[in-house]
Amino acid sequence: MRTRMIVAALSALMAFPAVAEEVGPVTGLPLPRYVSMKASEGFARRGPSSTHRIDWVFKHRHMPLRVVDEYGHWRRVQDREGAGGWMHYSLLSGNRTVIVEADALDLHRRPNPDAPIAARLEAGVVAWLGACDRGWCAVEVGDADGWARTEALWGVTPGEVRD
Incomplete structure (x- = not known):
């Protein structure tokens, strides 16, 4: 009887797996997450390298940004209106605004x-x-x-x- 109860409880748990939080493949930090701009100017590029075209220029130091992806030293960010692109991690800070x-x-x-x-x-x-x-x-x-x-x-x- 006890074995059947344990099996039933485990079956119920497996039917409703815990919701896994998505984490970045580079940092292991949650995605999405918020950061701020460390620099007074930052280029948001089409792809994760300095050879990619600049799509957007952020010009406000300490502006909050949402990190939605990461690749190597690059973070894909968005502002509150959804504009953004790939920025080098050195332009970003974990200090929240x-x-x-x-x-x-x-x-x-x-x-x-x-x-x-x-x-x-x-x-x-x-x-x-x-x-x-x-x-x-x-x-x-x-x-x-x-x-x-x-x-x-x-x-x-x-x-x-x-x-």
């Missing part, structure tokens, strides 16, 4: 909509990303810092948890 998507984003002193407002950011502002939990992220830009809802930011995954 976000872009404000909302027209006017209130930063709260605590991750609570009833908390006092610490600052207000305009759409398009690039901010440093801190801790995230339960749909809120700590962000900082210049002297302003506070907590914002993740759905008002591009460069962070909904439900992402960061320490």
